[in-house]
Amino acid sequence: LQSIEMATISHLLFKTLRKLIKVNIFCSLMGIPSPIVSWFKGNKKIPHDNKKYLYSSDGDNHFLKIRKASAHDSGIYTCRAINVVGETLCRATLLVLNPKKKALLQARFTRNLSNVEGTETDSVKMICEVSKADADVMWYKGDQELPEGGRYDQIVDGRKRILIIQDLKTDDAGEYHCKFQEVVEGEKAEFVCSVSKDTFIVKWMKDDQELEKGDKYDIVCDGKRRILVIKNSEPKDEGAYVALIGTTRATADLFVLGMSSICLFSFLFQPLQSVCVQYMCLSVVVAIKYIFC
Template identity: 40%
Template sequence: MIISLDVLPILYEEGAVDFVTQENDDLKISFEVTEMPPRFINPICDMETPETTTVLFECSLMGRPSPIITWFKGDKKIPDDNKKYLHSSDGDNHFLKICRISTQDSGVYTCRAINVVGETVCRAFLKVMSTENLSGQTRAPKCIIPLTAVTAAHGTPVILQCLVNGKPNSTAQWYKDGHLVQGSRCIIQEKSSGHFNLLITNVTQNDAGEYKCLIQNQAGHTETTALLKTKKEKPVFLSQLSPTAVTEGETARFTVTVAGFPKPSVQWFHNGKVIQSSTVYILIEGKEEYTLVITKLTSDYEGEYSCTATNIIGQTTCSTYLEVKKSQPPTFTVEFCSERSPEGGEVSFKYEARGHPIPDVKWFKGAFQIGPNRNCIIVNNSNGSGLIQIKSIKQEDSGIYTCKALNHFGEASCSAELVVFREAVQQEQHPVIHERGYKVTMTEQATESRLYQVSLPGQERSSSDQMLQSPTKADSGEYSCKASNQHGADSCSATLNVTGKRITVHWCVCHLDQGWQKGPPDYGM
C-alpha cells in the first residue's frame, strides 16, 4: 500500500501532523522540511507619530533557508549606512529604526523577504504629524498604533509595541492576565515620546496570555491589549543521520538539526544504550544543531547510532550505522620495471598500491622528490593506481625512480632504473680501399654519445681502437667488436679484403667498446 501526504505550510504550523498520527496509532508519518518560502507571521503596521520622534517598524517571518530582508521607502531601497536608518534582526524578528523623523519621512514603507524558494512583501504607511498641528491645550492619550497579536516560537525574543500621542507626555504600565509585568526577562522600553515597547527576551510556555498596556497622563488614560501565543510543535529532524565508514584510530562525527517547541531534549544511543559524555564521546549542543563526536575509534564502537529528540508534544528518532574499518599499511600490488629508451622518447612507470586509508603517493628521482611539470605528468587515482609519464626524455633523465606510498600506518616503496641512450646515426657505408702497407682508420657514432675510432686490420686489443700496420693477404677476413655490460651485450663487424695493393673494408655499426676479435662475434658470457 502506498500512502502520500501533502503538507501545506498552514497545516504544518497548526499541527496537522499530530492530528493524522492521533487518528491511527499504527500509522506513523515522518518527513523532512528542507525548504519553505518566506511568510510573514507579524507584518509591519501603519503608524502615525509626531516629528522629531523615533519610529521602529517590526515584523516576524518564517522561511527555510532563512530569508534575506530588504527595506524600501516607496520604490527606493533604504540604506543601512547612516545614522538615520538602522536595520537589525533578532532570529525571525526584523526591525527598521528611523531616527528623528520629519514630515518628509511620511510615506509607504515595504519589507521584502526572499530566499531560493520564494519571495513575499508587507507594507505599512507612516504618517508624520508636524509640531504645529500638535500644539495647543493638554490632551488625553490616544492610541495611534495599538498592540497586535503575536505568535512566537519557544526560545525566541518578542516585542509588543504601541504608539500613543497626548499632552503632556504619557507614562505606561504593562499587565499580563491582569497582573503587573515583572521579571528580568521582561524589559519595558520607551523608545521615544509616546512609543512604548515590552521586550520578552526568551519566550517560554508560561509567557502565553493577554497583555495590556495602560497609558496615562494628566488629561486622562487609554489602554490597548493583545494576545501572545506560543507555538507548540513535536520535534522534527531538519537534517538526518547518514551511514559512515571510518578507519580505526580516526574520529567519527554525527550531526543532526532538530526543531520543535518547546525546545526538545536530545539523547544519543549506541546499539540501544544511552551515550554519556566521556573522553571518547563528546556531545556538542547548539541552537538547533546537535553533534556527537567519537574519538580514537576501535572496532568496539562499530554499530547502530541513534538520536532521539523529545518534548512535551512528542518524540522522534533517527538512526544510522557506523562501520569501523581495519587499518592497513600500504603495499604495492603492481610494481613497475626498469626501462631503456632513446633520447626524445616517452616512458611511463605504472603502479597499483593498496592500504587503508588510501595511501598518499610521492615520486623521487634519486633522493629528490619529483613534481609535475611540462614534460612530467603524475597521475594518482582514488583506487590506489597511478603512473608517472616522462616526455621528450634526455640523457640527464637517466637514474633510479622511486614511488613511495604512505598512510598513518606505514609506508612502502618500489624503484626502477631508467636508462636513456642516444641512438646511432647510420652513416653511408662504402668500401675503403688503400695502398698496401698503410693503416686504415674509420669513425662511427655509437650509443650513449660515445665516439669510437676503429683502425683495421691488426691484432685484438683491449681498447676501442683497433689498428693493423702493413696488412697482408693473411689479414683478410671478418673482424668483429663485442660490447657488453650488466644490462646486456651487442657487437659490430667488418670484412677486410687485401688484394694486391688495395684493401676493401665493409662496415657495420658498433655500439659499445669492449673488445675486438677476428671472426664472427661470440655472445657467450
Template identity: 25%
Template sequence: MPNGAKSIAELSVKGSIVRKLPRKLEVLEGENAAFCVEVENDDMEVHWFKDGLKLHETHQTILKSFGKTHILVFVNVVHNDSGVVTFVVGRSKTSSRLKVKATRHCPPIGPAEIKMDIDRPNSALLSWERATNSQTTTRSIFVLEMQEVGSQEWHKCFTSETATSAEVTGDAVPCEGNYRFRICSINKYGRSGHVEFPKVVHLGACTLNLKTCEVTQGEDAHFSIELSASMPGTWFLNSSELNQGGRYSIQQKQTKHSLVIHKTETAEDMAEITFIANGVRDSAVLKVKHINKRVDTGDAIVLYCEVSHPLAKVSWFKDGNGLEVMEGLNIQAEGNMRRIVIQSANASHSGVYTCQMPGDVITFNVDVAEPPVMIVEPKEDVVMKIYIPEEINLQCELSRSNGKVRWLKDGEEVRENDLIQLVSEGPYRKLTILRSCKEDSGEYICETNGDSVFFQVTVTGKSKAKVRNERLELCCEISKVDAPVRWYKDNLEVEEGPNLILEVDETKRLLVIPLATVEDTGEYVCDTEDDSTVFLVTVTGEIRDFSNLRQDKKFFPYI
C-alpha cells in the first residue's frame, strides 16, 4: 500500500511425494550411491534424471520400485558421477546433489606410542596410538597378534577399527607360558609394518577370569573364577575378607571358585570384588542398579515388590516422607505382593520411592517426563527467496507454549544482535533479520528436544530506483557484465522510444523515462535467464510524485 502497509501469505503445496530425497549425498569413490523416494500411491509413473538427462537401467545404474517406494543406485561411483539427481512424478519433483570424494590409494602407517602394562597378574594391558599422519578417509583396522616364546607362529588375538588399547588375560591363551605381542594396521590397499611390544608376559594362571556383575537392587550377584591348577583362594569385598554364611555363599570345586552375594544393596554399588590365590590376583566390579521407572505425564505409575511372608508389613516413602492412601494414590497388599498405584502422573510425582521393612529396603527412581515438544507449523521444510535489503522472517508454531527451541544457521547457533531478533510469543517462535544481505543466505533450522524444521533462504539481487525532477530511473545490478536482460511493463516487453531509454553500464541495467506521465504507472520487471526483480511505479496528478516508488516484495521463481 502507498502508506507502507503490507500483507504476506505463505503457500505450501503438497504433492505426490511422501518422502523426499536428501538435499546432499556424499560418498567416496568406489562406493555405491543410493537414493530412495516414497510416493503417495502404488502404480504411479515415475522418472529419474541426472543433470537433466533421463536415467535408464544399466549394469551401473539400478532402478527398482517396490509399491510406493522407488530406489536408484549408482554402482561403484567415480568422481565424474557427481551431479544433481532428480525424481519426478506427475507435477511433483525432488532433487539431491551427489558429491563423490576422491580417495588416496595407499596402505596405512603403522601404530605409534606402543606400550605394555604387566602390573596386573596374569594379564597384559597393551596400548597404542594411531599414527599422526595416517589417512583417515580410508577405513583401516588394528590387528594385534601374539606368539608363545619358542614358537615361530603368530596368532591373531584382537582386531578393532577405533580402540587404541586391549587387555589380554590368561584365558585368551591356548596354554600357560610366556608370550610376546605385535601390532599392525590394515586397509583395503595394504598392510603397514609390524610393531613389536618390548616386553614378555607370563599368562595362563587363570583359565576363566572374574567379570563385572551388574544386578538390580535385591537380586543375587554371582562371581566365578577358574584357575589352571587346583589351589585355595580368598574373596574380598572392598578389601574386607568374606566368609561363608549369611548373605555370602562361597564354594570351590577343583579349579573353579565361586561367590554369591544374596540380596544386593544399593550401598554395594561399584564395590570391588577381589579373588587372591597363590600367585593369582583378579578383581571385578559389582554394579547395583536402582529400579528406574520413566513414565509420561498422564500415565499410571505402578511400583511393586514381593515380600517373603504374606503377613509382612511394609512402609512406603517418597523422598523420605511417608505415603498414605489419598485421592489418586492407592497402597495395596495382595498375598506376598506389595504395591502402590498413582493413577495419573504429573511432574510432582517424580522422585525416589522406597518400600521398607525391618532389615530390608528397595528403592525406585521415578521420572515423570513431559511429552516432546513438536513443531505444529510449518509441517514441511520451507524455501524462501529474499531481495536485498528486505526483512527475513522465519516462524514456527510449537505444540506447547513453554517449549524451548534453538535456531541454527548452517550448523551454527544463531545469537541475537542489533540486526537479528529472536522472539517467543505463546507457542510461536520467530527469527527476524531486519535488513538482509547476501551473507544471510543459507540453511536455517528451528529445533526442539523432539522435532525440527528447515528453512532454505536465498538472498539475491540489488535493485534501486531514482527520480530526478520528472525523470524516472529504474536500475538493476546483475552478477555478469555480459548477461542479457529484458524489461517488461504490465507483462508486455517494452520497446525503446523517444520517452523510454534502455541503458547498459557495466553490471547495471537501466530503464529511463525522461518525462514520466500517469500512463507510465504500472509494474515493471527486469528479467534475466535465472532471476528477476520487480518495481511498482505510481504517477499521480499533474504533480508527478515518485516519493512512494519502491520495490515490491514478490517471489519470482527461476526460469
C-alpha cells in the first residue's frame, strides 16, 4: 500500500458537562499505513491500563472514555496519531461543572487587553485574565473568530488567556478582543455552518427529509453563515442531521440525554472538491465545535 497523509476529521471540540457523567471524546482520522494513536491530558500521556480513562477504537474512529467525570477531569485532551508519513493531532477542551454552580456565567475579566506592536515576520502576545480558571474564552479580530492552530496559538495558563500570533503580516493589524464562551440556557440546539463562498446553498436534512423553517426549526442565512436552530430540543429530536452544500455533505448526530438536556454531537465529514466548511454547535450545557477544510 502506498503511504498517504492522514486526514483529520474531528479537529477541535469544546464540551461543557455536569458532574459525575461518563464522557466519551471522539476523534475520527484516516491514514495508510494505519496510525498509532495515543491520548494525552495536558502534556501527560494517558496510559492504556488507566482505570479512569479507557481507550477504544472502531476502525477509523478512536474514543477516550472518562468514567464518572468530575471537576478534576477538566482540561485539554489531545489525540495524537503517527504513521510513517507524519503526525496529526485532535484537541478537546473538557470543562466539568458542579451542578450547583455556573462558573462560566459568573466569570468576569480581571485584566483587560493592552495595545501591542510588532514587526513583520515577528510574533506578538496578547494576555487577558479571568476571575475563574475554568472559564473559556474565544478570540476575535473585529467580528471574526480566530481559529486555533496555524499562526494562532491560544494558551490557557491558570487564569490567564493568551493569544500568540506568529509570523506577523501587515493585514494582521487591527482590533483584537476575547469573549466568554456563551452557555445557552433553555432547550435549544444550534448548528452554524460557515462556507468559503457566500453563494453556496445549504440544505438541512434529517431522515432524508429536508427541514423547513417553522415552529420547530429556524433556518437563517447571514453572509457566509448558514444556521439551523432546533427549538425546544427533546429526545425525539435525536438522530443524524445533514448539511448539504452542493455535492458536499457533513453529518451531525444529536443525542439528547434525559431531563438534564445534555446534548452530545459527533461529526463525520465526507470531503469533496475544494469546499471549506466550518461547523459550530451550541446546546444547553454542551458546546461543540469542529473545523473541516
